[in-house]
Amino acid sequence: MNKPLPEPAAGMSVITLGTAAGPAIRGPHPGMATAVVVDGSFYLVDFGLGITRAANSAGLRGENLRACFITHLHSDHVAELPGYFLWNWGRPVSGITTPVTVFGPGTDPQGIPGENGGTGAMVEHVLEAYSYDINIRVHDEGRPDLRQLVLAADIELPAGVADTAHGNHTPAMEPFLVYEDELVRVSAILVEHPPVFPAFAFRIESRYGSVVISGDTTECANMVTLATGADLLIHEAVNLDYFAALDMAPEFLNHQRISHTTAPGVGRVAAQAGVPHVVLSHLAGLASDDEWSAGVRTEFGGRITVAAPGNRFEIAGVPVLAAR
Ligand SMILES: [Zn+2]
Structure with missing residues (x-):
């Protein structure tokens, strides 16, 4: 196993572990996943395809x-959530040994008929699906029971927002607190990704600064x-011309x-948010880095980076793009 990279004793950084939109393989990049590292502890946002290896290569260990x-x-x-935890489980792999909670959308009671659950149900079903492996490793290898280590919580919308959100997925609202510990405060807001509801963007703040992930x-x-006021904005982007040229179905193009x-x-x-630096990640459709940047530049005078997997952005002080 690769040795973890040395972490600074103090500081905050953001690592774009995976940058590809999907579900599609259009290039070599892993799927959407971002890590936020604060004083050597870290937080994950999304579990796209390839996160397990990408996080390991970035020096991140489940512990x-x-x-x-x-x-x-x-x-x-979310595709590689099962693999991530199964590969970061217990001391043999420097993995988790104390409970970690996955916060995510709950179910939409007014959503498309047939959908059957939010984040809590998904995690529960994942752990059930791998029960053979979990049971056998608990008994054979003495690992802690993964079902007691991976917890899930459906994010509850603030009072009043849930009632008004149907038909309008993004009512004007203030960010609301999702999670807090001694290192970070994580808040969320509803974003517009129809027909998916709820869909969240997150803001992670520490004593060093703040990052927003769209x-x-x-x-x-x-x-x-x-x-508004964040030090770094990680934002998705789509190249509509790329898909139009592929002669996709009207429904796909409309989405x-x-x-x-x-x-x-x-x-x-x-x-409009006044951020000093925007990083494009979750790139839907192909374009060169220069083409992506040129599109942003038509409207924004600050710093623009097109993320590559493994890029690391320091939040404290001047953001620095480290080599892989
Ligand atoms: Zn999506």
Whole structure:
């Protein structure tokens, strides 16, 4: 196993573990996952395909994982949750030995008929699906019971928001607190990713500064609300021209248009929020880094980075893009 990379004794950084939208293999990059490291402890946002190896390569070990956050339940954001925990379980792999909670969307009672659960149900079913492996390793290898280590919590919407959100997924609202410990405060806001509801963006704040992670969303005012004053904005982007040229079905093109943000749209959100630095991650459709950046630049005068897997952004002080 690779040795963990040395962590600074103090500080906050953000690692774009995976940057690809999906569920599709359009290039070599892992799927959507972001880590936020604070004083050597870390937090995960989303579990896209490839997160397990990407996190390991970044020097992250489960033993330092404090909490996890899921923006929404599209598979390209949660597909490798089972693998991540099964590969970061117990002391033999420097994995988790104390409970870690996965916070994510609950179910939508007014959603598409047939959907059957939120984050809590998904995690419960994952642990049940791997019960053979979990049982045998508890008895054979003396590992702690994974079912007592991986906990889940459906994020509850603030009073009043849930009632008004049907038909309008992104009512004007203030960010609300999801999680807090001695290192971070994590707040959420509803973003516009129809028909998915709820879909969240998260803001993680520490004594060093703050990062906002958009999840999947079209250009929306709640993103500006959440990102205002942040030191770093990680935002999704879509290249509609790429999909249009592929002659996709109208329904598919419409989904991209109403559920994702164009590069100029990211620029408008970043400019309105006044962030100094925007990082594009969750890139839907192909374009060169220069093409992505040029689209953002039409609307935004600050720093623009097109994320690659493993990029690390220091929050304290001047953001620095470290080499892989
Ligand atoms: Zn999505």
